[in-house]
Amino acid sequence: MNRLMLFSLLGQLFMGCQYQPSPINTGTIQSQSLSAFQTSRYDTSVKTVHVFVALCDNKYQGIVPVPAGIGNGQDPNSNLYWGCSAGISTYFKNSKEWVFIKKYKTDYVRLERLVFKHKWKKYYLVADAYDGRYIKECTIDFFKSCAGQVKDTLQINGHTVGINGNGKLIAYIGHDGLMDFSLNQRFQNTDSLTRDAIILACKSKKYFTPLLAPTKANPLVWTTGLMCPEAYTLHDALTSYIKNEPVESIRSNAARAYARYQKCGEKAARNLLVAGW
Numbered sequence: 010m011n012r013l014m015l016f017s018l019l020g021q022l023f024m025g026c027q028y029q030p031s032p033i034n035t036g037t038i039q040s041q042s043l044s045a046f047q048t049s050r051y052d053t054s055v056k057t058v059h060v061f062v063a064l065c066d067n068k069y070q071g072i073v074p075v076p077a078g079i080g081n082g083q084d085p086n087s088n089l090y091w092g093c094s095a096g097i098s099t100y101f102k103n104s105k106e107w108v109f110i111k112k113y114k115t116d117y118v119r120l121e122r123l124v125f126k127h128k129w130k131k132y133y134l135v136a137d138a139y140d141g142r143y144i145k146e147c148t149i150d151f152f153k154s155c156a157g158q159v160k161d162t163l164q165i166n167g168h169t170v171g172i173n174g175n176g177k178l179i180a181y182i183g184h185d186g187l188m189d190f191s192l193n194q195r196f197q198n199t200d201s202l203t204r205d206a207i208i209l210a211c212k213s214k215k216y217f218t219p220l221l222a223p224t225k226a227n228p229l230v231w232t233t234g235l236m237c238p239e240a241y242t243l244h245d246a247l248t249s250y251i252k253n254e255p256v257e258s259i260r261s262n263a264a265r266a267y268a269r270y271q272k273c274g275e276k277a278a279r280n281l282l283v284a285g286w
Contacts (some may be wrong), residue, residue, distance in 0.1 A: 013206040014201045016256045021043075023029055023033040030045060041105060042078065049279065050169065051162045051170055051171045051175060052168045052169055052170060053084070053168050054131060055131045055132070055133060056176075056177040057132070057134070057135060057170050057176040057177060057178065058132065058133070058135070058177070058178045058179075058180060059135050059136075059137075059149045059154060059172050059173060059176035059179050060097060060135065060136040060137065060243070060249060061137055061139065061147050061148075061154075061179070061180065061181050061183075062089045062090050062091060062097055062137065062138050062139060062147070062181075062183055062186060063082075063090075063143075063144040063147040063181075063182070063186065064082040064085060064089075064090055064091055064120070064138055064139060064140060065080050065082060065090050065183070065184030066080060066081070066082025066083075066140075066141025066142060066144070066153060066184070067080035067082075068082065068144040069141050069142035069144070070082070070144055070184045070186070070189075071184070071191075072187070072190045073183055075089060081141075082140055082141015082217045083120070083140055083143060085098065085121045085138040088138070088178070089239075090182055090238065090240075091121075091138050093231075094239055095239035095240055095241055095270065095284060096239070097123070097136050097138075097243075098136070098138075099121055099238035099240075100241060100244060101123075101125050101134065101136070101244065102238060104125075104244060105131075106128055106244075106248060107125040107127055108126045108128055109123070109125055110124040110125060110126050110133075110165060110166065111123070111227055112124075115137070117140065118139060118140055118143045118146055119137045119138065119139055119140075120138050120140050121140070122136065122138075122278075123129070123135070123138075124136075124137065126161070126166075127251060128248070131275040132249045132251055133165060134181040135163060135170075135172050135272035140182075143261060144184060145186055146187075147183065148181070148187065149175070149185075149192065149194065149196045150188050151179060151181045152194070153173070153174070153246075154173040154176065154204075155179050155196065155204055155206055155224035155226040156196040156197060156198050156223065157175075157198060157200040157202055157204070157224075158174065158196065158197075158228075159173045159174055160174040160175045161173045161174075161175065162175060174204070175203065177204065178204065178206070178229075179207075179226065180206065180207040180208070180243060180249055181201060181207075181208045181209070181210060181213075181217075181236045182209045182210070182240075182243065183210055183238060184210060184211070185211040185212060185213055185217075187214055187216040187217060187220075188211065188212065195223060196223055197224075198223060198224050202225075203225050203226065203227050204208070204224075204226050204227070205226065205227045205250070206221065206224075206227060206228050206229065206231075207228075207230045207231070207243060207246060207263075208221075208228065208230070208231040208232070209230070209232065209236065209238035209242055209243060210232065210236070210238055211232065211234070211235045211236055211263070212232060212234060212235065213231040214231045214232060214249050214283060215233075217231065222286075228284065228285060228286065229246065229250065229260065229284055230257055230259065230260055230263045230282055230284060231283065231284075232281055232282060232283070233280065233281055233283055234280075236267070236281055236282075237271060239270065241267070241269075241270050242266050242268045243251055243263075244266065245265065246260070246262055246266075247261035249253040249261075256284045256285065257284065259284070260279075260282060260283065260284040261279070263280040263282050264281070264282045265278070267282060
């Protein structure tokens, strides 16, 4: 499939954020919260970006279907948001700034976890691919991590690094499930820490604001309209973020990447990708 055909299909996908109720009733799978003592025992000199990816899913998400090969939410390897050329897995593996470290098989909700190390800075990126049918669970885990309600650690190359609420930046990528379902939970901040957040999903500022505000997270990049949540936007936002550049630079870098790949013009991309409340 050539790039123009894929853009056409993506346009249909993101113009159709309609919902068809899932025929299954899924239970929530949550990370285990650690005690304050346990969560303090990780290398605070190493920062972590934790990315929650709800895999694109023709069957279980309210989207206009894409080709079956890239819209199977149970197959990360070929998924639009993971294994395709602009998916998290492939794009970051081809990055000149990040080094692929390890792949984990996790459970039936989080199908795969990838770990990358930044080449020059003391940053790790941990990305979790959620089975597309569990988009609600992915969204809940994102909010709980932003609030510090769920904290965890990961052993990487002899380091114990913080993930979930122990991460410095928490990101969500995928369909905006909040356009389809409601969450009754309140994600109240538990520790007075402010974590940074990036939310690449359709109209994420509108739909995520009521639930994100109590977490006290700092929204660096989120959206005002329909968008294609591919990995280049996150990648280039992180390029600025890791250099400790101002929020406006992070947002601008993200917008330039989006404009370049989507060929939509930088002004349109800057209107779409915004920062702050």
